[in-house]
Amino acid sequence: xxxxxxxxxxxxxxxxxxxxxxxxxxxxxxxxxxxxxxxxxxxxxxxxxxxxxxxxxxxxxxxxxxxxxxxxxxxxxxxxxxxxxxxxxxxxxxxxxxxxxxxxxxxxxxxxxxxxxxxxxxxxxxxxxxxxxxxxxxxxxxxxxxxxxxxxxxxxxxxxxxxxxxxxxxxxxxxxxxxxxxxxxxxxxxxxxxxxxxxxxxxxxxxxxxxxxxxxxxxxxxxxxxxxxxxxxxxxxxxxxxxxxxxxxxxxxxxxxxxxxxxxxxxxxxxxxxxxxxxxxxxxxxxxxxxxxxxxxxxxxxxxxxxxxxxxxxxxxxxxxxxxxxxxxxxxxxxxxxxxxx
Numbered sequence: 036x037x038x039x040x041x042x043x044x045x046x047x048x049x050x051x052x053x054x055x056x057x058x059x060x061x062x063x064x065x066x067x068x069x070x071x072x073x074x075x076x077x078x079x080x081x082x083x084x085x086x087x088x089x090x091x092x093x094x095x096x097x098x099x100x101x102x103x104x105x106x107x108x109x110x111x112x113x114x115x116x117x118x119x120x121x122x123x124x125x126x127x128x129x130x131x132x133x134x135x136x137x138x139x140x141x142x143x144x145x146x147x148x149x150x151x152x153x154x155x156x157x158x159x160x161x162x163x164x165x166x167x168x169x170x171x172x173x174x175x176x177x178x179x180x181x182x183x184x185x186x187x188x189x190x191x192x193x194x195x196x197x198x199x200x201x202x203x204x205x206x207x208x209x210x211x212x213x214x215x216x217x218x219x220x221x222x223x224x225x226x227x228x229x230x231x232x233x234x235x236x237x238x239x240x241x242x243x244x245x246x247x248x249x250x251x252x253x254x255x256x257x258x259x260x261x262x263x264x265x266x267x268x269x270x271x272x273x274x275x276x277x278x279x280x281x282x283x284x285x286x287x288x289x290x291x292x293x294x295x296x297x298x299x300x301x302x303x304x305x306x307x308x309x310x311x312x313x314x315x316x317x318x319x320x321x322x323x324x325x326x327x328x329x330x331x332x333x334x335x336x337x338x339x340x341x342x343x344x345x346x347x348x349x350x351x352x353x354x355x356x357x358x359x360x361x362x363x364x365x366x367x368x369x370x371x372x373x374x375x376x377x
Contacts, residue, residue, distance in 0.1 A: 037175060047274055049095070051131065057219060060153035062141055063160075064099045065108045065115065070188060070205045071098065071157040072111070074114050075118040075131075077159070077203075077211035082126045082282035084209075085216050092219065094157075095132045095149060101139035117345040123205040150175040155184045155218045159205035162192040173197065173230065175236050182230035186211075196236070199229030324374045325367060333377065335362055 036042070049058070059078070063069040078094050098115060100108055112135070119133045141149075146168070150156070156172040169185050170193065176183045185200040187193055194202055201218055203211045317323065327333060332354045356364075368375050 036147055037364055039144065039146055039147075042147050042151055045144070046151040049148060049152040051092045051242060053095075053129065056129070057155070058149075058153040059094045059155045059157055059215070060172070061094060061096045061157050062099065062146070062149070063096070063158070064101060064139065065111045065135070066104055067107055067111050067377050068160055068162045069111070070161045070190075072095075072114050073205040073208070073211070074120060074157060074159040075115065075122065076208050077205070077215060078131070079118070079122050079125070080208050080212035081215045082122070082130060084212060084325070088219065089126055089130070093130060093132055095153065096134070097141055097145075097149070098133065098135045099139055099141065100135055100137050102137070103139070104128070109128060146171065149173055150183070151180070153183060155186065155215070157186040158193075158216070159186070159188045159203065159211065160193065161188065161205055163188070163193075165192045165196075169193045169197060169200065170237050170240075173199075173233050176230065177234050177238070181223075184221055184228040184229065186214055186218055199232035199235050215369070321373055322374075323370075324376070326376045327364070329377055333364070334371050 061071075061074060063071045063074070065071070075096075077095075080301045081092075082089055096119075098112070100112070102108070119131055122131050131233060150172050156169060158169055160166070169187055172183060172185060186196060187200045187202060188204050188205050190205070194200065203214045205211060213310055329352075364375065364377075366371050
């Protein structure tokens with residue numbers, strides 16, 4: 036489909052329609068969990084806080100209406116239409132290209148045309164399973180095509196898969212709009228670097244390989260359950276078939292099986308700190324360099340995003356280090372043999 040002449044022709048037509056503006060692409064279902072309203076609020080904030088983008092950028096938003104959750108979809112559409120109208124009234128009708136599509140998917144040719152024409156793909160769900168559209172966008176922009184920038188929600192599954200994506204909290208409208216500006220101003224070298232982080236995995240993860248991996252995991256789990264049932268019984272009651280299953284399970288104790296993966300994790304797990312050994316090493320050392328984490332070590336751990344405006348995570352004033360901690364740090368710093376980093 037990517038080699039079809041329809042794609043470049045449609046891409047050129049879409050770019051001409053928007054007068055050469057930078058295109059931000061979005062395809063979302065008209066349901067509350069899609070976070071579409073939050074995306075529109077962030078885009079509106081971008082145009083308000085960064086007036087240099089007015090007249091230079093357009094959000095091409097496809098809104099899918101599957102008809103599976105009628106009340107939710109009606110409420111979402113009402114809010115989305117209001118925000119679209121407000122954006123067009125405040126920044127012009129060309130600021131957003133909003134289209135509603137009946138059904139739960141966009142035809143592949145329309146998607147590829149949109150991916151090819153857009154410089155940024157944006158998805159901001161507040162809860163979501165594995166959405167393949169961001170992966171499809173990354174794959175469609177592989178070399179020799181110029182790379183695009185993907186913005187994903189930290190509440191989506193794909194956020195943990197795409198290492199090159201910009202991650203946002205959709206509820207933080209200000210920071211999300213800042214991330215859009217970051218994507219729009221990103222230089223080509225960084226774009227290529229972010230694409231290179233993901234393209235190998237995305238290219239190797241076909242639907243067939245996903246299916247095989249799921250079936251393999253299901254087989255391993257089923258076998259493990261059967262083995263546990265056999266082991267719970269007495270050896271005298273084990274049949275020849277049961278013993279064959281036990282031998283087969285032992286062969287599966289490799290890195291590709293859940294039990295093998297857990298075994299490796301147990302081996303890699305951190306061992307408990309030997310306080311006496313640390314004390315002996317500290318007392319006998321002539322020079323010491325001590326690194327201390329702040330949030331979660333010196334003060335009670337708090338969400339990093341909560342205090343980003345203060346630029347110091349955890350420095351809320353009410354969450355100061357305990358007196359004993361400050362005294363210990365002061366004592367460490369007073370020793371001329373110590374260099375202390377926080």
